[in-house]
Amino acid sequence: MNQxxxxxxxxxxxxxxxxSGFRWARAEKTLTLExxxxxxxxxxxxxxxxxxxxxxxxxxxxxxxxxxxxxxxxLMVYEARVVEEGAGxxxxxxxxxxxxTLTVNCGGVEVRAKG
Numbered sequence: 001m002n003q004x005x006x007x008x009x010x011x012x013x014x015x016x017x018x019x020s021g022f023r024w025a026r027a028e029k030t031l032t033l034e035x036x037x038x039x040x041x042x043x044x045x046x047x048x049x050x051x052x053x054x055x056x057x058x059x060x061x062x063x064x065x066x067x068x069x070x071x072x073x074x075l076m077v078y079e080a081r082v083v084e085e086g087a088g089x090x091x092x093x094x095x096x097x098x099x100x101t102l103t104v105n106c107g108g109v110e111v112r113a114k115g
Contacts, residue, residue: 004090004109005082011111012041014056014080014094024064031058031104033094038111041077053114058092060107068100075100 008014014035021034037051058064068075075096083103084091092109094102 004085004092007109007111008080008082008092011038011056011080014038014077015041017041017077019075019077019096029060029062031061031064031106032056033058033102036074038113055112055114057110057112058104058106058108059110061104063103063105065103066100068096070099 011017017035017038017040019033020036023032023034024030025032033056035056036053038054038056039048039052042048078095078097080092080094082090083093089105089107090109092104092106094104096102
């Protein structure tokens with residue numbers, strides 16, 4: 001299992017996490033997804049210690065495809081997973097409820113806690 005998939009799985013696949021915003025930094029080649037609570041999708045409710053706001057950052061992003069239908073405030077993640085991996089790159093797919101998909105081709109993924 002690769003680093004990106006392990007990271008996503010450690011966050012419960014981001015299931016039910018609400019994306020509150022995103023930022024594209026062209027010069028840094030990063031796409032940042034902002035979440036109100038990264039740990040909401042943890043399978044064991046006994047592990048949940050309360051909201052953990054944070055960002056999921058796609059590093060060295062070189063291709064981003066986003067569809068959202070309908071456009072609404074606070075997209076909820078249905079599933080996040082690595083769909084492809086190669087030497088120095090990873091393709092991550094994030095599916096949203098009620099409809100939408102984000103596909104990012106990037107060099108890696110990291111989580112940045114807020115507060």
